[in-house]
Amino acid sequence: xxxxxxxxxxxxxxxxxxxxxxxxxxxxxxxxxxxxxxxxxxxxxxxxxxxxxxxxxxxxxxxxxxxxxxxxxxxxxxxxxxxxxxxxxxxxxxxxxxxxxxxxxxxxxxxxxxxxxxxxxxxxxxxxxxxxxxxxxxxxxxxxxxxxxxxxxxxxxxxxxxxxxxxxxxxxxxxxxxxxxxxxxxxxxxxxxxxxxxxxxxxxxxxxxxxxxxxxxxxxxxxxxxxxxxxxxxxxxxxxxxxxxxxxxxxxxxxxxxxxxxxxxxxxxxxxxxxxxxxxxxxxxxxxxxxxxxxxxxxxxxxxxxxxxxx
Amino acid sequence: xxxxxxxxxxxxxxxxxxxxxxxxxxxxxxxxxxxxxxxxxxxxxxxxxxxxxxxxxxxxxxxxxxxxxxxxxxxxxxxxxxxxxxxxxxxxxxxxxxxxxxxxxxxxxxxxxxxxxxxxxxxxxxxxxxxxxxxxxxxxxxxxxxxxxxxxxxxxxxxxxxxxxxxxxxxxxxxxxxxxxxxxxxxxxxxxxxxxxxxxxxxxxxxxxxxxxxxxxxxxxxxxxxxxxxxxxxxxxxxxxxxxxxxxxxxxxxxxxxxxxxxxxxxxxxxxxxxxxxxxxxxxxxxxxxxxxxxxxxxxxxxxxxxxxxxxxxxxxxxxxxxxxxxxxxxxxxxxxxxxxxxxxxxxxxxxxxxxxxxxxxxxxxxxxxxxxxxxxxxxxxxxxxxxxxxxxxxxxxxxxxxxxxxxxxxxxxxxxxxxxxxxxxxxxxxxxxxxxxxxxxxxxxxxxxxxxxxxxxxxxxxxxxxxxxxxxxxxxxxxxxxxxxx
Numbered sequence: 001x002x003x004x005x006x007x008x009x010x011x012x013x014x015x016x017x018x019x020x021x022x023x024x025x026x027x028x029x030x031x032x033x034x035x036x037x038x039x040x041x042x043x044x045x046x047x048x049x050x051x052x053x054x055x056x057x058x059x060x061x062x063x064x065x066x067x068x069x070x071x072x073x074x075x076x077x078x079x080x081x082x083x084x085x086x087x088x089x090x091x092x093x094x095x096x097x098x099x100x101x102x103x104x105x106x107x108x109x110x111x112x113x114x115x116x117x118x119x120x121x122x123x124x125x126x127x128x129x130x131x132x133x134x135x136x137x138x139x140x141x142x143x144x145x146x147x148x149x150x151x152x153x154x155x156x157x158x159x160x161x162x163x164x165x166x167x168x169x170x171x172x173x174x175x176x177x178x179x180x181x182x183x184x185x186x187x188x189x190x191x192x193x194x195x196x197x198x199x200x201x202x203x204x205x206x207x208x209x210x211x212x213x214x215x216x217x218x219x220x221x222x223x224x225x226x227x228x229x230x231x232x233x234x235x236x237x238x239x240x241x242x243x244x245x246x247x248x249x250x251x252x253x254x255x256x257x258x259x260x261x262x263x264x265x266x267x268x269x270x271x272x273x274x275x276x277x278x279x280x281x282x283x284x285x286x287x288x289x290x291x292x293x294x295x296x297x298x299x300x301x302x303x304x305x306x307x308x309x310x311x
Numbered sequence: 312x313x314x315x316x317x318x319x320x321x322x323x324x325x326x327x328x329x330x331x332x333x334x335x336x337x338x339x340x341x342x343x344x345x346x347x348x349x350x351x352x353x354x355x356x357x358x359x360x361x362x363x364x365x366x367x368x369x370x371x372x373x374x375x376x377x378x379x380x381x382x383x384x385x386x387x388x389x390x391x392x393x394x395x396x397x398x399x400x401x402x403x404x405x406x407x408x409x410x411x412x413x414x415x416x417x418x419x420x421x422x423x424x425x426x427x428x429x430x431x432x433x434x435x436x437x438x439x440x441x442x443x444x445x446x447x448x449x450x451x452x453x454x455x456x457x458x459x460x461x462x463x464x465x466x467x468x469x470x471x472x473x474x475x476x477x478x479x480x481x482x483x484x485x486x487x488x489x490x491x492x493x494x495x496x497x498x499x500x501x502x503x504x505x506x507x508x509x510x511x512x513x514x515x516x517x518x519x520x521x522x523x524x525x526x527x528x529x530x531x532x533x534x535x536x537x538x539x540x541x542x543x544x545x546x547x548x549x550x551x552x553x554x555x556x557x558x559x560x561x562x563x564x565x566x567x568x569x570x571x572x573x574x575x576x577x578x579x580x581x582x583x584x585x586x587x588x589x590x591x592x593x594x595x596x597x598x599x600x601x602x603x604x605x606x607x608x609x610x611x612x613x614x615x616x617x618x619x620x621x622x623x624x625x626x627x628x629x630x631x632x633x634x635x636x637x638x639x640x641x642x643x644x645x646x647x648x649x650x651x652x653x654x655x656x657x658x659x660x661x662x663x664x665x666x667x668x669x670x671x672x673x674x675x676x677x678x679x680x681x682x683x684x685x686x687x688x689x690x691x692x693x694x695x696x697x698x699x700x701x702x703x704x705x706x707x708x709x710x711x712x713x714x715x716x717x718x719x720x721x722x723x724x725x726x727x728x729x730x731x732x733x734x735x736x737x738x739x740x741x742x743x744x745x746x747x748x749x750x751x752x753x754x755x756x757x758x759x760x761x762x763x764x765x766x767x768x769x770x771x772x773x774x775x776x777x778x779x780x781x782x783x784x785x786x787x788x789x790x791x792x793x794x795x796x797x798x
Contacts, residue, residue, distance in 0.1 A: 003580040004568045096544055099557050155582060255583040308580040 001155045005100060007307040008093040009156050012101070013163025015093070019086035020140035021171045022073055025206050027133040030066075030126070032202040037191045042182055044069040050178040051081060067124065075120040083136065084120070087113045090143075102150040105143055112139040161250040162302060169243035169271075170295045172207060176230055177288045179203035180280050183223065200226045207238045227275045240291075244268040260298075260305050267294050313355065314347050314741050319733060322743045326472045328393050328732040339791040340394040342508050346501070347391065352739040359735060362390050362500045366492075386489060387784030389734045390500055393746065393766045397511065397792040403466070403474055404750070404760040406658030409649060411462050411752045414479065414636045416652040418458040421635060422448050432651050433644050437668075440719045441638050442689045443482075445597060447604055448632035451621055454527045457754050459636065460628040461520070461592075463487075466748045466764075467662070468730035475662045475727075477747065478642060482634040483594050487516060487751050488551035489785055490765040497787040511762045511790040516751070517558035520592075523755035524559075527626035528589040535589040537561040538569070538579060542595045542611045552594050561592070571615030575622040590626045591616075597631050639688040639722045640666060663725055667718040676723040677714065680707045683723040685714070698775070700726055729775050732786070734768060745769045747777050748788065763788035 029047060036042055045064040048057045053072070056079055061068040076082045080089075091113050094101050116136060122128035123136075144164075151157045179199055186195045200221045204210040209230060216233060219225040233239040247264050251257040274287055303309040317334040321327055329340040336344035350358070366388060420427055421438065428435045438444055463484025465477040494513050498505055521537070528535035541552035543565050556563035568579050569588065578585035593600065599609040601616040619625045635641070641648075643664040649657045665672040665683070676683060685697040697710045714721045731743035750764030766786040767777035777783040 001582050002562055002564065002568060003582055004565065006582045092544070096553075098553065099563075159582075306582040308585075 001159075003307045005097050006155065006159045007303070008097045009100060009159040010163040010302070010307075012090050012093045012097075013160040013165075014167040015086040015090045016140055016144060017164045017167035017171065018081060019083050019090070020137055020144075021168070022081070022083050022086070023133045023136045023140070024208070025175070026070060026073060026123075027130065027137070028202060028206050030129075031205075032198065035198045035202075037195055042185060046178060046181065047073060050174050050181065053079065053081060066126075070129075071124050074123045075116075084113075084116055087116055097156075100151075100156045102146060104150070105146050108139070108143050108146060112136070112143065115139065155254060158250040158253045159306075162247055165243040165246045165250070166295065166299060166302075168238060169240045169247075170292060172230055172238055172240045172243070173288050173291050173295070175203055175206050176227060177285060177292075179223075179226070180285050180288070183280060184282070184285075196223065197221050203230070209236060209238060212236050223280050224275075227280065231274055232272050240271045241268060244271060254306065256305060260301055263298050263301055267291070267298060270294065313349075313351050313739060314733075316344055316348060316741075319741055320743065322731050324470055325728050325743070325745075326468050326470050326730040327743060328395070328468070328730055328746070329391075330733065337394070339396040339789075339793050343392065343394060343504055343789075346504050346507075347741075355735070355739045358500050359390055362388055362496050365496050365499055387770055388493065388496065389744075389768055389770075389784055389786045390497070391733050391735055391741065392497060392501075392787040392789045393732045393748075394789045394791055395763065397790050397794075400763065400790045403659060406474075407464055407750055407752050407760050408754075408758045409653065409655060409658050410464065410476065410479070410645065411459065411754050412758065413649040413652045414462075414481065414645070415457045415459055415754060417641075417648045418633055418636050419452075419456045420652075422451060422458075422632060427648070427651055430651070432647050433641070437638075437640055437719070438635075441635055441641070443597070443632070443634035443637055445632035445635070447617060448630070451630075453630045454529075454626060455754075455756055458630040458633040460523060460527070460630075460753060460755055462752045462754070463749050464752060466659070466750065467727055468748075470728040470730075472730075474659055474748075476645070476659050477662055477727075478639065479637060479645070480749075481629060481637045482596060483629070484749070484751065485548040485551055485594075486749055486765040486767075487761070488554040490751075490761065490763070490788070491516060491554075493765075493785060493787040508789075509792040511792065513762045513788075516761055517555060519753055519759045520555065521559040521561070523753045523757070523759065524561075524590045524592055524626075524628060526755040526757075527628060529623055529626060530587075530589055533589075536579075536587060537590045537592065538564045538588050540564055540566070540569070540591050540593040540595060542599070546594075548594065555592070562588075566595075566610065566612045569613045569616075571613060571619045575615070575619050575624050577613070577616065577619045577625045588625060590628065592628050597634060600627075600631060637689070639664075639686055640668075640719065643722060662727065665723040667714050667721040667723065673714065673718055676721075677711055680710060682726060684726055685710050685721055685723045688720050688722060698726070727775075729769075732766075732768070734770070734786075742772065744772070745775050745777070746786070763790045 025047065033042065043064065044066045047069055048054055057072055060072065060076065060078060072079055073082055075084050077085055077088065079085060091109055094106050094109055098106055119132055122132040147160065182199045183196055186192050200223055201210065204213050204226060207230065213226065213229050217225050217229050229236065230239055232241045234242060236242055244264055244267055248261055251260045251264060270291060274291060275284055316330060316336065319330055321330060321333060329336055329344060331337050417427065427433055428438060459481040461484065463480040463486060466474045467477045468474055490513060524537050525535045537559065539552050539556040539561050541549060541563060543549065553563055562579060564579055570578050570580065572578055577588045579588050595611050598605040599611040601612050601614060602609045603614045604617040617631065620627050620631065642661065643666055646657045646661055649655060665676050667673045667676055681699045683699045687695045697706060729745040729747065731745055733741035734744040736742045746766050746768045748764050748766050751761045753759040766788045768784050768786055769775055769777050770784045771782060
């Protein structure tokens with residue numbers, strides 16, 4: 001398979017995952033804010049911080065309010081991580097790999113892009129935001145579902161998997177990081193236990209993990225249990241550990257994958273050990289940050305190995 | 312109201328492709344004309360809608376790059392086909408093969424001994440001042456001595472009903488995908504006529520293109536790796552590049568997908584490493600092919616590609632430098648070129664052409680600018696032309712100055728009476744619109760001509776401009792065998 005084609009499919013996987021998880025994050029965030037006691041000073045801008053988008057946000061907006069944050073993450077085409085940019089990128093990537101991606105997926109992607117462009121305002125205004133984001137998430141799931149039932153399990157498929165799971169592992173660590181960042185802001189007062197529960201419950205929901213968590217962990221919602229579950233659970237499809245295991249399987253089916261597999265294994269070990277020493281303070285945040293850097297490096301290694309980016 | 316051929320306003324002084332006199336269709340088009348006349352207005356309208364939605368579904372489009380973003384546009388399509396008898400087509404096809412053969416011998420001669428110049432058939436300065444002559448290609452011998460492997464020749468029919476060659480496109484001619492798509496649309500729109508009439512199929516083009524390209528492979532005995540080199544998604548013909556690659560099972564690549572290694576071979580970057588490429592059907596212009604040799608800042612091409620080609624390690628179709636015969640001054644000499652290399656009379660005539668560097672001819676051109684079409688020698692796509700009868704005095708004065716300043720760069724031709732064919736206007740009215748025909752000719756080991764070609768129509772009443780970039784549309788082209796009717 002041509003490296004360029006492989007690269008485009010890989011990015012399609014990444015962007016589909018990014019669009020969906022950003023939409024999910026936005027859709028539950030207002031609920032979190034409603035539930036928080038007034039003493040806790042948690043704002044929309046937090047979403048910018050956890051995605052490391054402070055700089056590009058500052059270039060566009062001076063006021064860090066809900067409207068601007070939602071606009072920036074949803075419909076700002078100058079933000080490469082926004083939902084609309086992700087969808088445009090998927091469209092361009094699929095347009096140039098139409099012989100590999102099922103034709104219906106191409107049509108669906110077209111429709112979704114159009115839907116978002118035409119209804120963007122609904123997502124920005126609070127009253128219709130929920131419906132809009134719901135539809136958007138459904139569209140993303142449809143695209144993924146369509147690909148998974150109709151794509152041959154060849155190199156193209158493995159590339160899609162690599163992209164999707166890498167993005168997902170990254171997103172999971174960011175979501176955990178967001179939780180930890182919020183926890184740190186909670187002051188040790190009468191509301192603290194309640195606030196922590198709301199925050200961690202919210203992290204679980206943002207990854208669609210609340211139900212599976214309860215079944216698997218049989219625990220109340222406490223920081224350690226949540227982190228352990230989201231980092232290491234071998235069965236939950238959004239746990240960082242699960243994502244990396246899937247990446248190993250995908251890489252094993254591709255040529256010249258030795259180095260990449262070695263790196264993923266290393267990363268997998270680090271994920272399984274992350275937070276082992278207890279405590280969810282700044283130290284743990286630094287650990288998560290290290291993980292994100294490793295994921296980034298893994299991405300570059302994938303590029304050098306299969307997309308021949310350095311030749 | 313349905314179509315009534317008696318009401319069809321036959322244009323005076325033009326040849327109509329389908330209708331010979333009021334109410335009478337030409338023989339190969341008779342069944343089609345009868346069938347169309349039998350349809351009600353509603354039926355015609357629903358066929359038209361069916362065609363439009365088919366075009367949308369199939370994603371047939373050409374891309375217009377505008378305001379920093381690209382827009383896919385559906386190309387206007389007319390559901391009334393243009394019909395040519397198989398008898399006439401066979402003769403035309405033979406003429407096209409003859410022409411391309413001679414042109415390839417001519418190009419090969421120019422890059423080797425230049426006998427035709429030494430024998431004084433063509434003046435040397437014509438070549439010296441040709442902007443498409445590439446010194447870098449001198450002495451190279453591409454497979455079978457063929458430089459232009461894919462040629463799109465524009466034919467027009469004058470009022471006498473005779474086909475004339477208007478121009479040869481030997482660089483990167485486009486449009487063949489529309490020819491193929493038009494046919495699949497028509498099969499869905501008028502299936503009843505296909506049952507009754509013997510319409511020659513056109514679908515074998517990708518197969519023939521593939522065989523021709525494969526025959527150029529420098530690694531004999533191995534399955535050749537063929538790539539279509541596109542400038543990318545913003546190119547107006549990107550749809551066609553992807554279409555042809557897909558139909559041939561070839562790789563669609565951009566310059567950045569290819570590298571030339573120290574062994575002077577071309578490789579494409581795959582996830583399994585570098586894989587050697589044997590034949591490149593390039594859809595980018597000469598000057599962007601290789602930044603080591605041509606435009607230094609070209610990002611479309613591949614550094615070292617010319618080195619690999621000169622070493623014979625990769626075949627390029629068309630070969631670099633083939634465009635030298637695209638020059639409209641060279642065009643004027645094609646009848647002599649055919650005689651010189653093949654010793655034959657040309658089977659398809661040229662349009663009468665005046666060379667502005669010849670004093671007498673220039674005087675005539677300058678005195679008759681209002682009646683002539685003036686063209687620059689090395690432009691394509693209908694740009695930079697003066698159409699005399701439709702020009703202003705000021706435009707004519709500008710062109711007179713241009714011609715005097717650089718006579719070698721201009722030719723002039725009489726305004727042609729481009730033939731017409733019935734074209735659907737409004738809900739169910741057929742009106743004459745002007746058209747031309749672009750068949751595609753392949754030459755490698757063998758020579759092949761498409762069955763018919765791409766018919767381009769000027770959709771505006773009275774307009775003679777058929778280019779897609781300037782409001783043209785297209786029709787399906789039927790080569791109909793009248794001797795063996797289907798029963």
